[in-house]
């Protein structure tokens with residue numbers, strides 16, 4: 041037997057319906073705020089991620105699916121979406137369009153990570169980017185869209201945490217401060233942090249090892265070393281979010297695993313999956329496009345991990361997305377099948393989910409099949425019914441049934457509820 045690649049998943053029905061519904065909701069909310077989808081390649085030149093996400097990051101140094109194509113070019117399966125958006129912005133001359141530019145995306149990303157709950161090697165992100173606005177209002181909008189989307193999905197216990205990373209110039213200063221403060225404890229840092237010391241010292245702040253956490257607790261927050269301009273920026277973001285009724289918590293030691301960020305960075309944490317499970321990450325990246333050879337275009341955005349989001353979807357939302365019960369259409373006897381399929385066509389066009397019995401079951405076996413489908417209604421199309429252009433519509437829960445004109449069935453079931461049949 042051939043098995044799926046480790047870290048990849050088969051998303052089966054009916055679970056897949058949750059994904060479709062979550063994506064539809066994302067399209068609805070994002071487009072309501074003026075974001076249009078950009079569809080980008082899943083593979084990009086390796087150099088794109090090296091230069092954007094950063095050489096010293098875990099993603100680039102050990103998690104990328106990198107391979108040579110038949111001509112020896114180094115390609116990488118995208119580990120995230122922002123770099124591709126920046127590349128596409130430059131390559132397609134999107135700077136010519138009215139700004140700010142609002143783009144959204146969703147699709148598979150690839151990281152060679154250690155498997156655990158909510159962590160996969162192929163996972164999906166739902167994200168958006170707002171390009172060409174450096175104001176606090178831009179940050180607020182992005183967080184507002186995020187919050188609106190999560191609220192539309194019924195989440196009310198998610199926590200948005202936010203921090204000020206300062207500007208890149210501040211970062212260098214901060215790293216000096218941090219290293220100075222950590223030096224007396226250097227020996228006690230874990231092996232990974234020993235490596236981070238030279239490669240990416242900010243990541244020491246993000247270490248999950250309890251002894252490292254303890255050491256880090258005593259250090260100066262990055263936001264305190266940040267420039268006054270960036271402090272004013274992030275304070276304005278916090279103030280406006282509060283005016284919009286969006287609760288955010290300052291996380292003074294939040295740093296993100298990608299190098300392109302500056303100023304505002306944020307994450308959404310699910311208490312259900314634990315403090316370490318991040319549903320969404322994002323932030324500002326005003327130098328990314330120019331670092332990749334484009335013009336000076338500021339940007340901010342986020343990406344939600346769809347796998348994790350679906351995993352913690354509130355029960356009531358799951359029910360709403362999965363609850364729709366189909367109509368079973370049951371032709372019995374010769375000639376009824378095409379009538380059944382014709383009815384299914386009308387039902388589908390009326391927005392009613394219908395499944396036709398196409399394997400030739402008897403009435404009794406067909407009713408059993410409809411029960412397994414958890415159908416709300418069964419439309420029985422027997423010879424007696426068809427002779428007078430009627431159908432028998434049976435309510436599966438009560439067993440009550442009624443004869444009705446065939447051409448009225450779709451209309452009367454279109455409500456999807458008992459009220460649909462009088």
Ligand code: HAM
Nearest residue numbers: 120122159160163318319320321322323341342343345
């Ligand atoms: P990120 O924090 O690396 O940010 O990823 C965003 C989200 O993707 C995470 O919060 C998590 O929910 C999900 N995720 C990441 N890795 C995995 C995995 N192995 N399995 C399942 N889910 C995962 C970015 O990717 C940035 N591009 C976000 C951004 C957009 N910043 C600005 N614009």
